[in-house]
Amino acid sequence: MKVARENLAWQKHQKHVPTIDEPGGKLWGCFRSCFLQSAAPYTEGIAYKILKNDLGMDLREAPGHTSCGAIGYHGDVSNVETQMVVAARNFSVAHHELGVDNLFSFCVTSFANYTEMIHLWEEEPELREYTAKTLKETTGREFWVPHVSGGRPSVVHASDVFFANRHQLAAKAKYSLKGIKAVDHIGCHYGKIFPGEAMGGVEFPQVLVGLLEAFGAEIVDYPERRHCCGMGFRQCAFPENRDYTASSVYKKMKSLKEAHPDCNLMLTNCPGCTVFLDAEQGTIKEVLEEEFNVSVLDYAQLTGLMLGYDPFKDCGLNAKAVLVEPLLDQIGIPYDKSKTAEERRRPF
């Protein structure tokens, strides 16, 4: 059968991520994120609960695995050679110490970094040789490359794992997003560096939209949907550069509100986007007296809410600039109304 051109493009942008019902889909090695652990630690907590308790996964991570170092790579304190050997070390630790073949990372920059290193090894055989040799010389460890997606050299992102298991998750959901307008915001390092590695490509990636749709949301579109949040590594880390971040968030939110004033839910899969798309709305409110009130939730936080986890204790919606209660009311998720917003967020 002849396949239409647009469908050929679609096929090119599919990747296979094993679900819990497939061989190997329950045993995963995972790399935690230094951005998440420092700027949004609660997100990892809820992701773990869902993957372990609701999907029944065996998640393995070695005490000795390190950060991928890619914030330093894009923040200019390391070299591509450094990144290659650090990546190879983390892969080797996961495979040879923990016995896992499938790996995902919680951070999109780690995902992009590991993907970049795997691509370099595939395209430049001498770099693969350099990496294996340097890894052996510096650590004594053996080189190993993961083949997660469809048996080709690859790793995936945690949101890919949620996407792959979205129907199993939706079947367990206590609440629905029926009648709720929502939009995705894909991390640049998930889709833009290697569009072929993004579930559905970079123009219309399915990874978050698929999850939102599985929970019943109505997806909206707006002109600046693919505009970066402006995190920028050196931009978000140094206060004097954060006008760039705030300006990017302003441009996005203004565009969304012009197109869909009643869309108050944005789903993300990048720690930087999750933090700054929310926080800079606070800055904009203070500086320009403009309010957008878009709740920015990470895919794990939203899934946690849908599954009935506590919005604050489990999903960690304690430190958001935008009040989350109006969204919870809209969805019909209960919370302790005898407490003030401040009391709900400050348990000690």
Place this chain on the structure above:
Amino acid sequence: MGKLFNELKEDILYQHGMNACLNCGVCTAVCPAAEFNDYSPREVMNTVQSEDDELIIELLKSDKIWYCGQCFSCKTRCPRGNNTANVILALRRLSIRYGYFTESEKGRQQLFAKRVFGENMLKRGYTLLAENITPAHFPELGENWEYYYEHREEMREWWDVPMDLENSPGSHRVIPEKDMEELRAIYQATGAIELMDSVEKSMEKKLGSKKEVEKYWQTWLETGDSRNYEIKDNK
């Protein structure tokens, strides 16, 4: 063709980033940094293609290469598969190796990058740590973040993401020393330590002494804005 350009051309990131620029300007049209700053990816690609060392040195001394937010929107959109963000990485390494970064305000911020991302990696195995996101440097995170920051150990226990546990899997754990030694050996063997050292040395040369470098660092820590440190003309 100059010596510096030859060095740039040897960089794998340049080789993978520069295929054949047709000067269409799509990279600049989609670039968030070009929208808000005096920065144009197209101009960067034109300058490096001139193969003229003088023009490249001028670029390496300017703020421009530091404006890129590394989002890689340029890579996605380029009809010829170029990748300005990668070329920028190659240019930044060159600027650091030759000390040109000290000639621009944004370039001098490399000291903070080195002392935060770099030293965190070497000391703890992470580029970012919970204590880095201080309310003073991140006021937009708001009062609830201030509360979290003051109670971060209890809050993280409450969220089931405890911090600073020894020899345990998980977020913000203390990585065993034998693993840290392996990581440091990798950073040493792959030239990252040398790159970081050149930041300190070049800043010392630019500001006149180690003491002045510490003053510059303290100014940033205390005010969150390096522009509050005045660079003296004779240095």
